[in-house]
Every structure is written in C-alpha cells, then in structure tokens.
Amino acid sequence: MSAFMTHLSFEFKTGIRNKNLLLMNYLFPLGFYLLMGAIMPGINPFFRETMIPAMVTFAILAATLLGLPDPLVSARESGIFRSYKINGVPASSILFIPGLTTGMHLAIVTLIITFTAAFLFDAAVPSNGLNFFITIVALSMACSGLGILIGVVSPSTRMTVLFSQIIFVPAMILGGLMLPFNMLPEAAQIIAQLLPATHAMNAFNGLAMGLTADFNPWASVAILASSGLLAFGLALYLFSWDSKNSQRRGHPLLALLVLLPYVIGILVL
Template structure:
C-alpha cells in the first residue's frame, strides 16, 4: 500500500509536467464542452436536461481511452516499468497508480462540467444527485479500466492510438451523446450497445434525471460496472 501511494504521488507530479496529459485530460474536453455546449443548447433545446451528463461522458471517454493507453505504452517503451521494479515498486502498483491518477483528473473535469453547465448553458440539475454521482463513478472506473487494458495490450504507441480511436469514435457517434441513439439504424444501435458510453447515457437519463426511457436505468448501470 505504501508503494502505491508513493507511486500515485509520483504519477500526479509527472502528469502536471506532461503537456500531452494536460491537453487530453483538461484542455480538449473543456474546450469541446465550452464550444459544443453552447451550440447544443442553442440548436437543440431538448439536450439541455442532460447536457452535463453528455459532456461528462465525452470528457471521461476521451481522457481514459485516448490519454491513458499511450501513457502506459510510453512508460513500458522507455523502460520506466523495469526501473520501478528495480526500485522495489511492483508493476501492479504503477498500473493502479496510473489509473488512479486518471480517475482523479477526469473526476475534476466532470465536476467542473457538472457545476458550470446550469449557469453557462441553462442545463438542468439532476433530480437525483446521488444517482448522478454513482453513475459518474461507474463510468470513470469502467473507462479507466478499458484504457488500461488497451495500453497493456498495445505493443507500441501507434497501435495504442489506433485501438483507442477504434473505441472512442464509435463511443462518440453511437452512444446517444451527440444525438438520440434511436435515430441510428438498428445495426448501429446494436453495435453501440457494447460501449460503456451508451449504457452510461441510459443510466444518467433514468437514475439521475428521471427521464422515461425504453431501457432499464439500473440494468444500464450494472452493465457499465460489469464492463469495467
């Protein structure tokens, strides 16, 4: 446990010095939120009730799926994992600390979106705050786990980026965060049902905002947890 906390502190310090991490975890998601949030709230008023949730899903998915795998592969390629092992820090502690660091960064971004969306874009506050936070935590854990899995299986950074894009882009287009998923053809809806972002959107709508849906919100939440 001591090794984990030591490595987590080291990882957080490294993140603050890494411009690519700050770009993927903070600048791009919050920039996208500022631009797209204003467009969505003006063009599609129906998205206002769940605007904070949709932007949180985008930010978390991008940070975990796009940001984590290259960082993990970079550690492995640079020989840092072997250096940690030689210093008495096991690889699993490094892996968990990397995931915990991403969890912290993405939680901060999600809470910024949650707190600012009502005042900036007229988004509605969730009817059930605890339901929102539980769904948010499940999405964070699941997305970070998927990001670590991609990073652990990719042999190099180009492969990691390719695998990340193969997950991120469908999550963006098929999950219902950009437009209602029921507008998609049946095949694409079926493909979207394997994505954590899809089930997270369903869980947010039902558990946090109390919106009537054709899918069971508790089941969607359990699916997100199961995928993670």
Template sequence: MKAFLALLKIDLKLARRNRAVLFFNYLFPLVFFFVFGQAFGAKQGSVILVVVTMVTVIGILGNGLFGAGMRAVQEREENILRRYKVTPITPVPLLLASTVTGVLIYLPSVILMLVLANRIYGMSLPPNLLSLFLFVCIGAFAFRAIGLIIAAVVNSTQEANILTQLVYMPMLFLSGATFPLSFLPNWAQVITQFIPATYLMTGISRILQGGESIAQNWKSVTALLVAGAVGLFIATKLFRWEKEEKLRPSAKLWVVAVLLPFVFLGAYQAYSRQEITKAKILERQIDRGRNWLIQNARIFVGNGKVIENGAVLIKQGKIGEIYEGAAPSEKSLNAKAIDAAGKTVLPGLIDMHVHLGASGGFYDDASKSFDPKNLERELASYLYCGVTAVRSTGDSL
C-alpha cells in the same frame, strides 16, 4: 497499500505538471461543451442537460482510452516502467494507482461543467449529485481498465493508436455521445446495445436528465464494474515492464474478454428492447423540455377568444405566453420557432368516456384487450387526434 499510496501520490503530482493531461481533461471537454451548447441551442430549456451528458461521456472515453492506454504504452516505450522493475513493486499497485488517478483528475472537470451549465445556461443542479458522481467514477474506472488492457496487448505506440481508434470511434458515434440514437435505423440501434459506452451514456442520461438514482441503473453499473475488474485482472496478467517483451498477435483477443459483460447484456436488451424504448422516452421528455415558439397561427385561447394571427410560447412543456400579432424573436426567447401559418392552435381535448381495452371495437380474444402494446398504440392515436387526456371507464385502468 504503501506502494499504492506512494504511486498514487507520484501519479497525481505528474498529472498536475503534465500539460497534455490538463488539456485533455479540462480544456478539451470545455471546447465540446461550448460547441455543443451553441450547436444544440443549450439555452432552450432542458437541452443543456443533453449537452452536459454528451460532454461527460466524451471526456470519460478520452480519459480512459487515451489517458490510461496510450500513456501506459508510452511509459513502456520510454523505459520508464523498467525503472520500477528493480523495485519491490508489482503491477497491481501500479495499475490501480493509474486507474484511481484518472478518476480523481476527471471529477473536477465534471464539477466545472455543472457549474458553468448552471451559471451560463441556467441549468438546475441535479438533486442526486451523489449518484451522478458515483456513476461517473464507475464509468471512468471501467474505461481506464479498458485502456490499460489495450496497452497490455499492443507491442508499440503505432499499434496502440490503431487499436485505440478502433475501439474509440464506434463508442463515440454509436453510443449517443455525439447525436441521439433515434437518428439511427432500427438495426443500428440494436447494435448499440452491445457497446460499453452506450450504458455509460444511458446511465448518466437517466441520472442527470431523468432524475434516477444509481440503484435504478444497476444493470449498467454491474456491467461497468465487471468490465473494469476483468480489464484490470487481464492487464495485470499481461503486464510487461520492457518494450523488448513482445506478445503474440493472438493476445489481442483478450480485449474481447472485457467486452463479454456487454455482449450478454446487449443480447438481452436486443431481445427485450427495454433500453431502446427508455432512451426514446427520455429523448421525447428532453424534446418536450425545449422552449418552442409557434408563430403565425390562428389561436383558440380556450376562454372564447380567438386570435387570428398570433404566437404561443411553450416553455418546458407548458404554455408560457400567448402573443397577439408578432411575437418577440425566438433568439430573445431562447426558443425554437415553428411556423404555423395557415394552421390553427387550440387547447388539447379531453375525452371523459373511452374504453381503452376495446377502442374501436372488441377483440375476439379478451386477453388481448389490455395488452400493453395495444394500449400504447390506442393512446398514441388519441394524442395524434389532439386528445391529450382520456378517462377509461368500465375497466381497471
């Protein structure tokens, strides 16, 4: 324990003095924060939640794969680790100190983003901050461990760069950290369920955007913790003090071992498609949380009044304002404009007598009447036709 605390103190002190660490942990995520904020229109309702989630995931990936992996290789190449070899220190406290240091130096970046999102874009601070910080710590721990195992199996900085990029790039583009997974074809969405960063992304999304607790994301938490523990164990077993010590090329296959939890979890999710469905639902909720300005429309107000040419402002899923004639610019309203010229906007219809179990007829097999997939399709049909609420009678729904 004394060795670990001493190494942790040294690592934290060195991190504070290292400009590269400060840049990649604080300034680099902020660049993405403001670029994504501008590109995605972060002032449009709940969009800022998506931006914070994406930037947090990108930061954790960089902190783990580059901050831990590349740094460990450089220290071995520069014979820094050789100096520890003559001391009564084992690889365990050395690697643990590196992992904990990475987690501790990244947390202020998350806090800074939350504060900026609140002050600049008006984002409300999430009520479950403890769950968010715990999940971020678990994610940072897992990816620091993955970075350390990469450092353990490569023989040079050049190899480390190649292997790190091979791991980093798919995680960056296939996890939802740079664009929504719904943009991908169905077969690609299935592949994303085998990628560790996907569970990091979905976990933070549900906690930050969906208001869930860390306990409700126990599958992602378990997979990340197992990956982190396995990664640290393998990194310890393959640890080398000197650059002259070489590993066989086959040793790189140990990287696969740390991905096994996600292989099993991905196989289950590919079969059940639960994560894909939940991700789509969450994305729709975020999309509804945007501010929309429907312009140039004929509007039935609902009280008998008809506006021949007007606009409707929708703020976070609710009608915020109705304008007769020209509305203020979408920029001043922080809204995304929809041109509804030649179209009519009217309040959603309510059908007080439907039979969801037998919508449009009867099934030969009564057990299919209340199949969740059929019910979902029937409700979607009502919504497509402008019916926003129904009352299903004569059944238990």
C-alpha cells in the same frame, strides 16, 4: 503504504505537468464542453436536458481512452517498468495508480462541468446526485479499464491511437452524446450497446436526470462496473514488464473478453 502514496502523488502531478496529459485531462474536454454549450442548444434545444451527462461522459472518454494508453506503452518501451520491477513495485500499482489519478482529475473536471453548465448554458441539472455519482464511478471504471488494457496489449504508441479511436469515434456518433439512442436504426443500436458511452447515457437518463431510459438503467451500471473490473483483471494478466519479452502469459486477443458484459447485455436487455 508510503511508497504507494508517493507513486500516487507523482502520477497525479504528472497529469498536470505533462502537456499531453494536461490536454486530455482538462483542456480538451473543457474546451469541447464550452464549444458544444455554445453551439448545440441553438441547433437542438433538447440538448440542454442531457448536456451535463453528455459532456461528463465525453470528458471521461477523452481522458481515459486517449490519455491513459500512451504513457503505459512509452514507459514499457523505454524500460521504466524494468526499473520498477527491480525496485519491487508490483504490476498492480503500475496499472491501478494511473487509473486512480486520472479519476481524480476527472472528478475536478466533472465538478466544473456540473456546477457551471446550468449558469452558462441553462442546462438541466441532475435530479438525483447519488445516482449521478454512482454512474460516473461505473463509467470511470469501465473506461479506465479499457484505456489501461489498450496500453497493455498495444505493441506501439501508434497502435494505441488506432485501438483507442475504434472505441472513441463510435462512442461520439452512436453513444447517445449527440443523438438519442432511440433515434438510431436497429442495427446501429446493437453496435451502440457494445459501447460504454451508451450504457452511461442510459443510466444517467434513467437514474439521475429524470428522463426515460431506453433499457434497464441499473443493468447499464452493472455492465459498466463489471466490464471495468474485467478489463483491469485482463490487463494485469496480460501485463508485460518489457517490450522485448517474447513470451506472454496470454495472447493479446484475450483482451476482447472485455466485451463479454456488453454482449450479455445485448442478449438479455
């Protein structure tokens, strides 16, 4: 347990001391939050109703999808994981602790956004704090799992950018952060339901903000949580200690199984 706590403390401090992680965990999401808070209500007054969940969702997407994969790939390429293996550090800790510490940083950012948005921008506050918290946890699980899975299967730091942007950019456009789900064309709605941001905003609206959900909000929470658990499981199965290893326990394309809960959601909801 002492080794786990030491590793956890080191990773948490790294999230503040490392300039790239500091940018993704704090500066980028909070800067974007202030920018959108100053601009969007003038363009769309209804944005105030979903501003807090939208900015929290953005913060989680940025910290996990853009911040988590690169350090994992860099550590594997530099041989750090080999030294971990020699010293008996399990693969589960290598994957779980970065996700946990990122979640701790996100908790701070979420509190800042939640408690300042109403004062600074007259944003609507959550009507149900417990459901708001549950949705945040489910979204954090889903996105942290995706970020870690990308770091595990990506062959290089350059590819992490590509894989992360494949999810991040559509989430910004189709995920309900700026444009409501019900305003999307039918084909775009199907694509949107493959994104964690869509299910997060649906759950936030229906369970925490007192707004109308576009489909079952509890199903969205279940999809997010199950996809997060599946992503962590796949990452652990596909994990490689060394980038020079020619053998893997499974093909990297197995990572696409993480989409299974979302596909089932499209068929059922």
